[in-house]
Amino acid sequence: MARNVEFNEATVIQKAMEVFWKKGYNATSLRDLTDAMQINSSSLYNTIGDKQELFVRCVQHYTDIRKQDWNKRLSSKRSPLSVLIDYIHEAVNVIINGEDSCMAVKSAFEVATNDERVKQILIADDQRSYQFLYDLIKKAMDKGEISNEEDPALLADYFNSTWTGWYESYILHKDPVKIKRMAEYFIKQLTK
Amino acid sequence: MARNVEFNEATVIQKAMEVFWKKGYNATSLRDLTDAMQINSSSLYNTIGDKQELFVRCVQHYTDIRKQDWNKRLSSKRSPLSVLIDYIHEAVNVIINGEDSCMAVKSAFEVATNDERVKQILIADDQRSYQFLYDLIKKAMDKGEISNEEDPALLADYFNSTWTGWYESYILHKDPVKIKRMAEYFIKQLTK
């Protein structure tokens, strides 16, 4: 028997996420957040909680989106190898067209060592990313699309950690060709 | 005709670097810094400058140390391939024994997009890292220690960006075996 929350929580988390994503956790102030979210700090503290809690929700939201993408790709009827190669190409596009690098990577380096909850979310995200690669590589091997000489778990691990360096490279050099060449070499290794 | 600065600048920069390295730029306060450096903020501002300037010097110092290490390794009389493999093994040891990841990587993601000077220092550092790898790979190819089928520039670029992902992996999983396995695969690719 009382009024309801005026704002849509999902919308507001999305807005906050964009600010955190761009500026990082420590460089983002509560004013930055409430300005973007268009809510008063009292509403924020009444519903979501403090800055840390909000950040946790934002990272969770960020990884949820990735999760959906991986699931969608995994349920594709197309050949495992083509799904994998498409994914690599789209990952390259995200790197060279996105403005703010990857929030998961940035948060791993800036926050994960100090915030156990953020760390756990990123571990789960990394595990899903690994599983996505592992499933495709394994299926591609079983189908004979790629050589099965190498351990698929090792390949998945190795490739899973490769993207991060591409983000760093793009921050420093802003060179799309460099990223594309590395991606082609990456694919070549996989398919030979 | 006046007194001299009491503290040793190199010592003080080293101390500041350690704090920035561990906590990151934004999470480090001036008090954190002056406590570690054991100097008053007025002395800091009189000699070095503000927080940004201090950070720039610290990143410069960090990359200077790496530069020395690369030069030392490049002047080795041993075979290029063995120098390279040694370097990879020691890089792995740094990752799994170090407590605070890599300051260059952390700074690339946290600061490089907002501070042009830091970015330029990191670009120069990255260039030296690339050149180090390129020189060894090229020499190893010329000597016939490794296959020269692949473009050494591409290999150097690719390998240069690989380490970053290993740092992220180690932050999340703290799994030395995982890093070691990736390094062995890395070497295997190089030598086959």
Added chain:
DNA sequence: TTAATTCTGAAACACTTGTTTTAGAATAAA
């Protein structure tokens, strides 16, 4: 309509931030 409840906005909170001021101690050259 009433009553109970929960939300919102603005202001205030205490504390921390990066930086500057100031008074005086220290020191090198004359």
Added chain:
DNA sequence: TTTATTCTAAAACAAGTGTTTCAGAATTAA
């Protein structure tokens, strides 16, 4: 020793930080 200069320590600075308070507006169910 004097003098000119530059250092240092402590305090003060204004602005910004994350968070809380509180009065009142809003809303739902009775």
